[in-house]
Amino acid sequence: EIVLTQSPGTLSLSPGERATLSCRTSQSIRSTYLAWYQQKPGQAPRLLLYGASSRATGIPDRFSGSGSGTDFTLTISRLEPEDFAVYYCQQYGSSPRTFGQGTKVEIK
């Protein structure tokens, strides 16, 4: 099983600031199979990025992703009020599919 470790656990930032979230995998994966999801309280997760860097339909361009091998990054260039949420990375190339434990982006 591929283990995903996200850091930091919590990120305290102000609107307008840049957020950088990290996801490290226990073994190298193809970037094709790395996704990021956003989840707000009481809601289902929402797909943000797939293939490490491709935005899903309707996702604004302030969300970007990068990385390869075992290290991946989600960047939110300028935080909007609606971006404060929990973010999960996920690998979907091997079974079982696995998620990171999540990074909470909270208002400072």
Place this chain on the structure above:
Amino acid sequence: EVQLVQSGAEVKKPGESLRISCKASGYSFTAYWITWVRQLPGKGLEWMGRIDPGDSHLNYSPSFQGHVTISADQSTSTAYLQWSSLKASDSAMYFCARSSLGTTMVSPWDYWGQGTLVTVSS
């Protein structure tokens, strides 16, 4: 419009059985995987397993194999997650989700149900 609508919240006792549902609409039900994800209270996301509604091919996470059963009914475009004997530790939110690409492709999940809260308590 693609929609996945899940059945309502359930309160059950340990040892009871349960089946929750996920009704799909707005797309060809047999063309995309349906997956189930568990979220324990205040915790992260866990993949449970998936089904190809076209041929009922199944993949389970080892963590859930043998404890839950995933199925699908093409006639009603509905996927199911069921337990034969619930435990208190099954208390969680359960989400269904659809693969973003067809069943022959590897893809993440782009449409999600609203979640079904299952509470197991004596």
